[in-house]
Amino acid sequence: MTAYTKPLPEMTPWSKKFWESTKLHKLSMQRCNNCGKLIFYPRKACPECWSLDLGWQEVSGKAKLNAFTVTMAGVEPVFAPDLPYVLALVDLAEGVTMMSNIVDCKPEDLKPGMDLEVTFRDCTDNISLPLFRPA
Numbered sequence: 077m078t079a080y081t082k083p084l085p086e087m088t089p090w091s092k093k094f095w096e097s098t099k100l101h102k103l104s105m106q107r108c109n110n111c112g113k114l115i116f117y118p119r120k121a122c123p124e125c126w127s128l129d130l131g132w133q134e135v136s137g138k139a140k141l142n143a144f145t146v147t148m149a150g151v152e153p154v155f156a157p158d159l160p161y162v163l164a165l166v167d168l169a170e171g172v173t174m175m176s177n178i179v180d181c182k183p184e185d186l187k188p189g190m191d192l193e194v195t196f197r198d199c200t201d202n203i204s205l206p207l208f209r210p211a
């Protein structure tokens with residue numbers, strides 16, 4: 077693995093399980109044990125009912141492209157080698173919306189509503205980022 081030089085997510089006590097899951101190339105979401113809502117991004121409390129009783133559920137990684145933008149320029153130098161890259165909102169089959177990058181696809185081939193699946197980029201020994209590609 078080549079050294080990863082871009083910024084990495086900050087691991088918090090409430091996001092630790094998310095990152096442990098992605099390291100295993102699985103996508104997991106918090107689930108409120110009080111009201112059942114799936115939650116992304118990881119938080120200390122349910123945004124629906126404010127319960128602190130939160131668990132975790134593995135999700136399918138299947139998604140549809142909601143919206144996207146193609147970044148062509150104007151980024152920090154560390155991201156410049158990736159240009160152009162796609163920043164997207166993806167709607168998971170389980171009803172959760174995530175922001176991520178779309179990979180393995182030319183930007184001109186992207187269509188809102190297209191089927192996507194999660195894939196993982198191993199960045200460090202502790203962090204694997206969830207990305208999406210055409211299914």
Ligand SMILES: [Zn+2]
Pocket residue numbers: 108109110111112113122123124125126127
């Ligand atoms: Zn809740």
